[in-house]
Amino acid sequence: MSIEEQVTLYEVGLRDGLQNEPAFVPTDDKLVLARMLADAGLTRIELTSFVSPRWIPQLADHERVAHDAERRPGVQYSALVPNRRGLDGARRAHLDEVAIFLSATETHTQRNINKSISEALAVLSEVSACAIAAGIRVRGYISVVFGCPYEGAVATARVHALVRSLLDMGVFEVSLGDTIGVGNPRQVKNLVRSLLTEVSPDRLALHLHDTRGTALANVVSGLDEGIRTFDTSFGGLGGCPYAPGAAGNLATEDLVYLLDGMGCPCSVDLDRLILASLHVTELIGRSLPSKVLQAELARRQRDLSRRAKANQTTST
């Protein structure tokens, strides 16, 4: 693993995280969080999703969030767009990056967006063309590449074909999603190695979920193969909120801690990041699954108790 090369984190907490929270976080708070994430050194931030509020009421304020989020030099802001209408919203918000998505299996695509894969590709192709014509760069997500809740195992050839389709549309980067967190380092190695026979590593990202604790092991496998962009969510926001402690998105903190320890350069400051996670914890009223965050909170708690004890001793 070459550790000299900078690792880039693509922060999905405000979109993939908040859309899975039962509570609606007020727009102004979302704007504060976006600022805190940029303050922490994140250089790529997905702000929201231009989907119908009927489907995701938590992100009903997508127009305002995308429009009003303070732009910071060196930070790329993006939003998910499912279709032309979503893209129009992103344009009105003056975003210069959008993300499109589909799943690696027919059943997951059908259940998620009520289309076949080929119908989905047709829509995405139109959206990409319009975006690119308007000077907006397009990221692509492929979900369930390491396993589908409906179809089980996913053939490498299928992922290959979809990656190729997306790149052919002019997508600049494809994010490979382990949506249900079933992948393992061996699968990551095999899939990435196979894709890299055709695609440059800077065109790929990994979107790993920590549902079964394997996300960091999968990251290391991806790093070993040359991947340098990983999607993460601050605090691990977006874990299943109905199963306390259960994890979804890989926590930004956990990856930053690992990279710091291994001496891999990355732009994020852990302490400042934790401020953002503590803030969102208060907003949503529940603890978050990031282990580094929990370890840090436990440490602070111990420090406080120790100091309280010391004060008590002094005062008696």
Place this chain on the structure above:
Amino acid sequence: MSIEEQVTLYEVGLRDGLQNEPAFVPTDDKLVLARMLADAGLTRIELTSFVSPRWIPQLADHERVAHDAERRPGVQYSALVPNRRGLDGARRAHLDEVAIFLSATETHTQRNINKSISEALAVLSEVSACAIAAGIRVRGYISVVFGCPYEGAVATARVHALVRSLLDMGVFEVSLGDTIGVGNPRQVKNLVRSLLTEVSPDRLALHLHDTRGTALANVVSGLDEGIRTFDTSFGGLGGCPYAPGAAGNLATEDLVYLLDGMGCPCSVDLDRLILASLHVTELIGRSLPSKVLQAELARRQRDLSRRAKANQTTST
């Protein structure tokens, strides 16, 4: 990574797990748990610790647990012994394996057992000699090899010297402990690779903590270097009980899930293991940090809700 070679899990939950639980689990329940762990296919089980009940009241019943735990063909039972007195207890309990321990740093050894490293080595040497003379095999633990809460970084040369000392005493296996969960895959690779210039891989084990989510990534690094024995705790028992969700020992479930996914042969049956973890959850009255366990419980909950809804629909 050669995946053909069997991976062995050394189960520490009944000792390293329960000693960190505030509640005392009744002796008969511990015996049931030991049986359930063997039923799940675990072949190495550390039952308890022969330390003074003044220090660890949770394991005050060590004599009975070690003596009464049902022996199963093909399963190796062990217990931690800090000194000659502990060894005598283990002998009375007819154990044929014991584990001795010290830390890689002076400060941690001093705080943990109130001895310098050289004083500790003298005691361990005597204990090993007596054990081996009595036909009992001896495992050795070295704590904080990847970082010490008091001294910070730990030099590889220091770990080397301690591994050599333990092997010279006749210890058959040395378990390298990331006691506070600060290690990363790069450190694991460097330390293991360096040790393997002198020591055969079957004389080493890794005892990893998941405090910051890095344990499985570290396991994969160890597997890559040829390590085939890993210490784990069922359910992740032994996480800091005062910080809900915080993790300590790597959960046996999480490692078994990873190994199963990667096609690494291991003797443990995940479903049966989960039975043991669910049982201990009831005994200690709190949820456990294993992510695989949590994902499985969330899945079962969803299934139940779905079935309840289906029944409702049918009955109206």
